[in-house]
Amino acid sequence: MVVPACRDGRAHSVREVGLFPMKIVVCVKQVPDTESEKALRPEDLTLDREAVDAVMNEMDEFAVEEALQLAERTGGEVTVLLMGPEQGADTIRKALSMGADRALHVVDDALRGSDAVATSAVLAAALREVGFDLVLLGCEASDARTSLVPAMLAERLGLPQLTFAQKVETDGTEITVERLTDYGHDVVTARLPALVSVVEKINEPRYPTFKGIMAAKKKPVRTLDLSDLELDATEVGAAGAWSAVDDFTVRPPRAAGELVKDEGEGGRQLVAFLAGRKLV
């Protein structure tokens, strides 16, 4: 397991005396807009991305906002990392307009059809390439909703996993998060470098200002392909996927049932319906 170089390997001690800003990388994904109907393409059983409008995964807006706030509080620099086709540039620009400093865009035709395993391999390689103290992600992408990438990345990079965070605090050396659980939350601590995924409601993502939008145009965006990351095309995309879709069926939409207007008996009518279905 490779532990990512914290730049020169001495970053902790140097940063403790405030000489180096914290290097934060925030991973953002471009996804189809929820309002548009999603469908699989019969030809290759992948999501039909051309048929839909693309937006920044909403959860990742919270991750970008948290990165910006941590950078503002602790002194730091924010790099955006996105893997995806050319049009992902729109999502990168949005993150830069919000205030991120620079971006890394991994684009390669061979990436088409990548599953979480392949995506995490590519993101891990890109993260090793840029170096970081803190990696931030959304806890889930709204398209496939697998929620696998953050934990896979932590495993690949040998990083402390601080996922589903509803609160993050760091002084640039130690980090503490509140990890949302079904019973409440866990307080989880680690030393940097670390990986954090955030839940919505952790903050209020800012809107890009006009000034931010203008400034974003001048910010550096580096584009990388697989060869830059020394990855093989057989490890990614549909070729490198560790699972395969056999076929799919579209469920017929639910039909509307009986509708009554409450004229003083609505509650009793509701329960009579439930009783008819043996639900009470």
Add this chain to the structure above:
Amino acid sequence: MAEILVLVDHLDGDVKKVTLELLTKARALGEPAAVFVGPGFDTAEGRLAEFGAGKVYVADAPELTSHPVAPTAEVLAQLVTSREPAAVLVAGTAEGKEVAARLAVRTGSGVLTDAVDVTEVEGCLVAEQSVFGGSTLVRARVTRGTPIIAMRPNATEPEPAPTAAQRVDVAVALSDAARLATIAQRVFKPRSGRPDLTEASVVVSGGRGVNGAENFPVVEELADALGGAVGASRAAVDAGWYPHQSQVGQTGKTVSPQLYVAAGISGAIQHRAGMQTSKTIVAVNKDPEAPIFDLADFGVIGDLFDVLPQATEEVRARKG
């Protein structure tokens, strides 16, 4: 027959219903072997045996629960290597999926999430996945390593098959990486005594129409009368009327109960994504045009503050 490993979802030995569902499914696919990580096996043993876990691998070293996720993945990885199971089934919860993710990378295995069924087709396991908010069913298989399948809670009817559970202790030498994050404190919110949202067979949810935290008891009382859990729309959660853990929808929980009651919820696509696979849907809304009525089996156009209390009273009366 090969073993099917089932990761037990539990809190100090209190076994979650989803585990019983996984054991039921595992019995149809091979020999179910439960994997119990953490303290509390004595409490759990009876339940696991009742649902057919003939063998239980127990890893209860204290350090396994003082770090999140990674230790459990390492216990499973060790068993995958030594036992060569035909599959690993985990609960499709946030934590279950994270364990699956790390296990997949560690063992070089494919992972499938959102499974609502698993069957054997010509010697290969095929999972049926419910995707895009339940609008599409996908059949998929793992093509590398040991299939790791995260199953949706409430997708299988748990059926008892009593047996004696043979305890097999496993010792795991954790990697340094698994110890990097430490759980310093667990904070429990007060328990409501209601069933878990994703496991409940009845869910009653309130939305913006509930108009304030102080009014949520109207929703809670109907839920209690029906023995159900309470959910909320994002609008209600964002307003601070109900906790985040109760949110149903695209960025909240996916629920698939026998009965879902939506009160004061318009039925936005992001909300529907989390509840439209419910068996029966009932809606109460003032607005006859509310989109929630398009998918409701029964709808009442009316004020929830009239309809819900009357329904609660009627349910109580019928139950005597």
